Amino acid sequence: MIPLLRRLSKSAPSSALLSKLMDVSSSFGGSQRLLALAQQLRLYTPPTISEDIEEQNLEESAGKVVSQVGFAESASPIAQDSERFRSKRAAVLVCLFEGDAGDLRVILTKRSSRLSTHSGEVALPGGKAEEGDKDDAETATREAREEIGLDPSLVNVVNVLEPFLSKHLLRVVPVIGILHKKKAFKPAPNPAEVEVIFDAPLEMFIKDENRREEEREWRGYKYIVHFFDYETENKKYLIWGLTAGILIKAASVVYQRPPAFVEQNPSFKVTRVADKDTILP
Incomplete structure (x- = not known):
């Protein structure tokens, strides 16, 4: 619970309050x-990072948010170097709903195998902000409508998490939304982008089950990449990188406890100098 x-559940509200x-x-x-x-x-109040910083012209998978690597911005010194770095902004929708078994679940997608980049990888609905978007919530829900046919009116946006930095240093804001009319949502994948729409239990991302990790190195520093294996309806999915990092954070916030594993290698550091060639492997 x-x-x-x-x-x-421990309190007994008055009839007026109950109504x-x-x-x-x-x-x-x-x-x-x-x-x-x-x-x-x-x-919940996420950590904040100053945004009064220089614009960078960085590309990320044609505006879509998929990456092998993703770090919470508050843990990345590069994001705090206001004279050297500002990435483009994007948002993803962490859309939660109550499953038939009473568990909390999150909507995910498998990208089309026909795409030239990140084909077949698991991602959250989302993409880069457009000029007409008033905020991150609008970016995330607009992209969810375009990718999976999710009507924004079915989602109550309740908060955002701290930004993450993607492989190409794209600033990705996770938007937390609650699907309040599950039966009204009729998944309609955009065939140009999405091959499959599925859901997974949120709590799995703070459990040390069906999970493995790899220690990788970038510019002399080591960091951890998490991989979650998930099977549903006789289909197997691998959830990792940026998507896994965001879901670990989301599950930690929702369940108010840290993951049962080391989320990030404490020795990891990010260079303080970013340019167009700065790419995390």
Whole structure:
């Protein structure tokens, strides 16, 4: 049980308060668990990084957010070097819903095998911000509509996590949304981009099961890349890199506990000088 929901269950609200809670919970499909989750996540404050920094012209998979490597921006000194670095901004949608078994699940995609870059890899719906987007939430939900046919009106955006830096130093903002009308969502993958739409239990990303890791080196520094093996409906998926990093963080925030493994090698550092040739392998 999510901690906030546990606390709510110990209290006995008045009839007026109960009526109000029922009205609010209707926006989450009548689920008290999703309501409690939304209240919990709205209290979360991600670390902040100054954005008054120089623009860089960096490309990332034709505007889509897929990367072998992803680091929380607050742990990356490069993001704090205001005189040397500013990446382009993107957003992904971490869309949560309550599964039939009562567990929290997240919507994922497998990219089309026909794509020239990152073909067949697992990703969260998302992409680069466009000029007309008013904020990260609009970027993420717009991209989700384009990629998987998810109507933004079905999603309650409750918060954002701290930005991550992708392979090409794209600043990726994870937007946390709750799918409040699961049955109303009719997955419609865009064949040009998405091959499969599936979902996975969020909690798996803080468990040390079906997980492996590799220690890699970049410019003399070592870091950890996480790989999660997941099977559903007789199909196997590998979730790793940036997508895995974001989901580890999201699960840690939702379940209010750290992962049962080392999230990042403590000795890892990022160079303080970034240019157009700065690429993480």
